[in-house]
Amino acid sequence: MSHFRWDGADLILECHLQPKASKDEFAGLHGERVKIRLTAPPVDGKANAQLLAFLASVFAVSKSQVSLESGQQSRQKRVRIKQPQRLPTELALTARSP
Secondary structure, eight states: OOSEETTTTTEEEEEEEEEEEEEEEEEEEETTTEEEEEOOOOOOTTEEEHHHHHHHHHHHHGGEEEEEEEEEESSEEEEEEEOOOOHHHHHHHHHHHH
C-alpha cells in the first residue's frame, strides 16, 4: 500500500500527524503514511482543521475540496483532495516505484 493513490480525479492521502510542531510541513514518511507536522494542538478539532487548510493550500484547492475520510480522533488519517491543481514536490519525492 502506498501513502497516496488516485480515485478518479481525486487524491487519497494516508497521513500521520505530529501536532504542536514548530511549523506546518511535510516530514517524509512514517511507515506507509506521509508524515505531516502541524503547529496546532490536538484539541477541539484544531489539528484536523489546520490539516485540511494546510493541504488545501499546498494542493492549490479550496478548503471545501479537502475532506477527512477517517481518523477524526487519531494521528492516522485518510484525506480526500478533490481534483488537486498541484502535486507538492515534497509529496512527489516520497513516491516509490512499484
